[in-house]
Amino acid sequence: MSPHAGQSAVSFVVDVLLRGRWAWLLLGIVLAAIAYPTSKQMKFDRSVERMFAADDPVLAPYERLKAQFGGNEVVLAVYPDPDLLNPDGQGLKRLGEVSNRLKAVDGVKDVLSLAEVNALLEKLTAAQNLGGIFNFGSKKPKWSGPALLNPDSKLAKNYLTLFEGYTHGPDQQTAALACMLEPAPPGEVLDARRRDQTIASLRAIVENLPAGLTGGVLAGEPVMVVEGFQLLEQDGKRLGQWSTMMLGVTIIICFFSLRWLVAPIAVVQWSLLVTQAILVWSQLQLTMVSSMLSAIVTVVGVATVVHLIVRCRELETSGLDRYTAFRQAMILLAIPIVGAIATDVGGFGSLWWASVGPVQDFGTMMVIGSILVIPAVALLVPAIALVQFPSWSIKDAAPPHQSRLDSWLHHMLTGMLRELRRRQISAAIVISVVGLVIALGAVRLDVETDFTRNFRSGSRVVMWYEFVETRLGGAGVWDVIIPAPPELDEPYLARVRKLEERLRAIEVPGTHGAPAEPGLTKVLSLVDVMDAAKDSQLLAILAPESRAEMLSANLPVFAAALRYQPEDKNLPGRMRIMLRAHERQPAQQKRALIEEVRRVTLEEFPPNANQRSTERAEVTGFFVLLTSLIESMLRDQWTTFALASGAIAAMLLVLFRSIKLMLIGLVPNALPIFLVMGLLGWLGLRINMGAAMIAAVSMGLSVDSSIHYLDAFLRARQRGLSVADALAEVQSSVGRAMLFSTLALIIGFSVLCTSEFVPTVYFGALVSLAMLGGLLGNLVVLPLLLGWFVRDEKIAETGGYGSTAPLGSTNAAGE
Numbered sequence: 001m002s003p004h005a006g007q008s009a010v011s012f013v014v015d016v017l018l019r020g021r022w023a024w025l026l027l028g029i030v031l032a033a034i035a036y037p038t039s040k041q042m043k044f045d046r047s048v049e050r051m052f053a054a055d056d057p058v059l060a061p062y063e064r065l066k067a068q069f070g071g072n073e074v075v076l077a078v079y080p081d082p083d084l085l086n087p088d089g090q091g092l093k094r095l096g097e098v099s100n101r102l103k104a105v106d107g108v109k110d111v112l113s114l115a116e117v118n119a120l121l122e123k124l125t126a127a128q129n130l131g132g133i134f135n136f137g138s139k140k141p142k143w144s145g146p147a148l149l150n151p152d153s154k155l156a157k158n159y160l161t162l163f164e165g166y167t168h169g170p171d172q173q174t175a176a177l178a179c180m181l182e183p184a185p186p187g188e189v190l191d192a193r194r195r196d197q198t199i200a201s202l203r204a205i206v207e208n209l210p211a212g213l214t215g216g217v218l219a220g221e222p223v224m225v226v227e228g229f230q231l232l233e234q235d236g237k238r239l240g241q242w243s244t245m246m247l248g249v250t251i252i253i254c255f256f257s258l259r260w261l262v263a264p265i266a267v268v269q270w271s272l273l274v275t276q277a278i279l280v281w282s283q284l285q286l287t288m289v290s291s292m293l294s295a296i297v298t299v300v301g302v303a304t305v306v307h308l309i310v311r312c313r314e315l316e317t318s319g320l321d322r323y324t325a326f327r328q329a330m331i332l333l334a335i336p337i338v339g340a341i342a343t344d345v346g347g348f349g350s351l352w353w354a355s356v357g358p359v360q361d362f363g364t365m366m367v368i369g370s371i372l373v374i375p376a377v378a379l380l381v382p383a384i385a386l387v388q389f390p391s392w393s394i395k396d397a398a399p400p401h402q403s404r405l406d407s408w409l410h411h412m413l414t415g416m417l418r419e420l421r422r423r424q425i426s427a428a429i430v431i432s433v434v435g436l437v438i439a440l441g442a443v444r445l446d447v448e449t450d451f452t453r454n455f456r457s458g459s460r461v462v463m464w465y466e467f468v469e470t471r472l473g474g475a476g477v478w479d480v481i482i483p484a485p486p487e488l489d490e491p492y493l494a495r496v497r498k499l500e501e502r503l504r505a506i507e508v509p510g511t512h513g514a515p516a517e518p519g520l521t522k523v524l525s526l527v528d529v530m531d532a533a534k535d536s537q538l539l540a541i542l543a544p545e546s547r548a549e550m551l552s553a554n555l556p557v558f559a560a561a562l563r564y565q566p567e568d569k570n571l572p573g574r575m576r577i578m579l580r581a582h583e584r585q586p587a588q589q590k591r592a593l594i595e596e597v598r599r600v601t602l603e604e605f606p607p608n609a610n611q612r613s614t615e616r617a618e619v620t621g622f623f624v625l626l627t628s629l630i631e632s633m634l635r636d637q638w639t640t641f642a643l644a645s646g647a648i649a650a651m652l653l654v655l656f657r658s659i660k661l662m663l664i665g666l667v668p669n670a671l672p673i674f675l676v677m678g679l680l681g682w683l684g685l686r687i688n689m690g691a692a693m694i695a696a697v698s699m700g701l702s703v704d705s706s707i708h709y710l711d712a713f714l715r716a717r718q719r720g721l722s723v724a725d726a727l728a729e730v731q732s733s734v735g736r737a738m739l740f741s742t743l744a745l746i747i748g749f750s751v752l753c754t755s756e757f758v759p760t761v762y763f764g765a766l767v768s769l770a771m772l773g774g775l776l777g778n779l780v781v782l783p784l785l786l787g788w789f790v791r792d793e794k795i796a797e798t799g800g801y802g803s804t805a806p807l808g809s810t811n812a813a814g815e
Helices: 003-019 021-039 059-068 090-103 114-132 154-162 192-207 221-255 258-281 293-317 322-353 357-386 400-422 424-444 460-472 490-504 526-535 544-554 556-560 587-604 622-634 637-656 659-683 694-718 723-754 758-789
Strands: 074-080 108-112 174-181 217-219 476-484 522-524 573-581 618-620
Touching (some): 003 021, 003 322, 003 357, 021 258, 021 357, 059 476, 059 618, 059 622, 074 192, 074 221, 090 108, 090 114, 090 174, 108 114, 114 154, 114 544, 154 526, 174 460, 192 217, 192 221, 221 258, 221 293, 221 460, 221 723, 258 293, 258 357, 293 322, 293 357, 293 694, 293 723, 293 758, 322 357, 322 637, 322 694, 400 424, 400 723, 400 758, 424 659, 424 758, 476 490, 476 622, 490 526, 490 587, 526 573, 544 556, 587 618, 618 622, 637 694, 659 694, 694 758, 723 758
Antiparallel strands (some): 074 174, 074 217, 108 174, 476 618
């Protein structure tokens, strides 16, 4: 299709939208009304395992752990009690009350505490005594207090030592209750609202303990996940409210116009509303990855409308009436707007090639949200832009301060361009050297594996974890899973004991030059529980399998969490060794510890040819998953960035039909990505979820302004302007639009920096930096490249430089 035909088609569509603008506005309102109830049903998928690719080696063992051992989600309820082990038993009595209240909470499968351990010992003691037969001739009076507190009972001492770090602290004044949560039914997604209510109920109980006790804390990965998602939901609402407010203030200051205040806000909110409704209808759910969807749609919507505002105001200033000016602006910018959003779609669509499901879903969500900006503009903006507001509203006539602002920006932008062209060689050298030095910082990047660092240092989650790490000696929970025979025997128990001894001997470097310390703060298995009962005269005479069965009968849920037996008792089962480690330690040290545990485990329980892969020894658990979480998300970052660059390059080639302009358009948008990542490395900031996909996302966002700049430059050249004059004109007009949109967005995103959830802070700051870098790239690097590689040859009337042409151009189109 010829440029003339393309321009005619654009003019026809614009005229249809303008003539029927009130009908289109009504249609937009009706669609929003239909979408509104559905959009409120948007849900979060909170399963951590979905953050991994289906073939990720750390995922399958975790899935087997959940399936075979009845779930793996444990919440620790911890509180101080100076009288916990007082011989009068009052501490244990209060502990029993708390335990019973926690067991009654919906969503709690069982609770393990010293109260349950004491109940087990009471049964063992009663069975052991057999009416006093084993105490025949004893001169000591019978102990009348709790069996666990009997000073003469070796069994009691064994169990107190065994469960230290799980049910109580080494100081014997810290009580801990392990609340085992009910997992989601097989094949179903966890009910987020029910889980929220479970955690809230547990927190209420721990913060309102029986008389005489101070409030306690909750810890555990389920608590962090719930807290993280609640903060993300709050951040999403805060972003919607405050960014709208700050955007409004910025637009009023910059444009002093009520219609241009309403237009971008309406476009963003409509796009978000319909996007969320489509996601609900498509049964897609938000995750930690996609929680900032509203931020992306805001960027695309605001940038689109601000370019339209600036061009419309320029045409009005030249003497055109409002209707004609808006019509011409729509005709001029229709194809650049569609082209810019098409490049956004290409950039965001690159995430479909990621191996992690939620990252793929996020790509889909951003593609939908970006595309919907086009109908939002078409349906809403014509009526809003041409409406006559009452006389008491803000006038559209530019006030003195606004005219001065326009004049100052014009002189500032064109002056900067003149200086760049005067010193283009030195500017290029400075940009190249500084850019290279900053970009090299990317080699220093490391990932954040401590999930608690996703929360601010003063937040309650961090304080809770610090309390648990200090009082119990490590809040990181993970597991070793080993094969087990159908019936336990002494040789097998000896193998497990040897493995546990080696695990306890693993050391990690001490902090601040201190001596090496144990890498695992606790190692516990069913074998340890059985060994602790060796001083029971009754259990001592039983075979290992009989001892295990008796313990299972008294602590069924806890025993089932430590040993898996298939329905066919002749088949081999699996044994679970529960590990504890410090959550707050460097990423490299965590990875080294996990690898060492895996190495030791496979040496003691090496795989053999007769075992299926699902029956071999494995190291897994939340600690392992969270250590690998960011690495899993980062694994495809540079692949998706390359694909995004390729997709955007292809769109630029289609739009401008020039390899030269394609490459010129890519450089100023790729450069900020490397600078942002390099800056993170030099500052020693670790990559968390907020930064995991910033490369592909930022590439898709920043290219919009380049398209508008290149299109305006080609139009100016087509009118016969020299390269220098065309750059000066575009630098002033499109440059102002870039400045206004970037300013509005950065101010709007500044609210994210107040979040309690650190990835949200990272995301807001990095997107703002990327947009600022894209602004500088398009105002500094892009004009330099155009000045170097575009010559002052005559532009053909039906074409542009060489084989290029402005998007949808004709001779004097829209002039």
